Amino acid sequence: MTDHNRQSDKELYRALDLNENADQEEIAQQFRRLQLLYQPETLESAADRAYAAQKLAEIEKAYEILGDPARRAIYDGKPAPIVVGHDGEPESLTCANHPDRETLLRCNKCGKPICIACAVRTPVGYRCNQCVREQQNIYFNALGRDNIVALAVGFALTVVVAPIVGSLLGSIGFFGFFIAFIIGSGAGTLVARIIRRAVGNRRGRNLPHWALAGIILGVAPWAFIFLVAGGRAFLMLLLFAGLAIASAFPQLR
């Protein structure tokens, strides 16, 4: 992680073709020079224009961070300097998302000034929405097909297990409620484990919901059949499924 950050820091300097010791004045000058150099409108061929536009985007991204002493310090792995104005008070910043709001707060990942409404409190300090989102995208590594796999496995498991559970519990009388109560959570854990393995232990933002939909789709027809048939099996299956879902859902996150 640290190695990756260090490497991408150098990339920003490389994008501006600068030495890491360059002062702010040099960075600003170099940015303006490169910005003029890579104006896509001035170029003839489409390929050149596309290249220039890409370079321009890289240059602007790099300058957004290196051009701001506080953001640059954070990216260099140094503590952010407190900018003091002429009156000796810390110079107030304006929120990157709300230009009309003054703030003293910065995202502690990218250094962007953020107002309190834009700040997300995380265990490692205040962060901007964008950085939180990026962090989540690293965490959520599910592939597109994983949602469908979770739904299918959830369905396949419960559509087979629900009738067995319903008829077994129903046949042992009132005691079936206790059995349902005791084994429901355990069954949920097992289902969650099987689904997680089926999706290669990857995590997805919506994966638990897809798995839940599969589980409900598997249970629902049997619940309906037991309901129509009458007797306790319907309520026992409901209790069992409810406990199983309550324990499976959080484990799928």
Ligand SMILES: [Zn+2]
């Ligand atoms: Zn940020």
Ligand SMILES: [Zn+2]
């Ligand atoms: Zn804001």
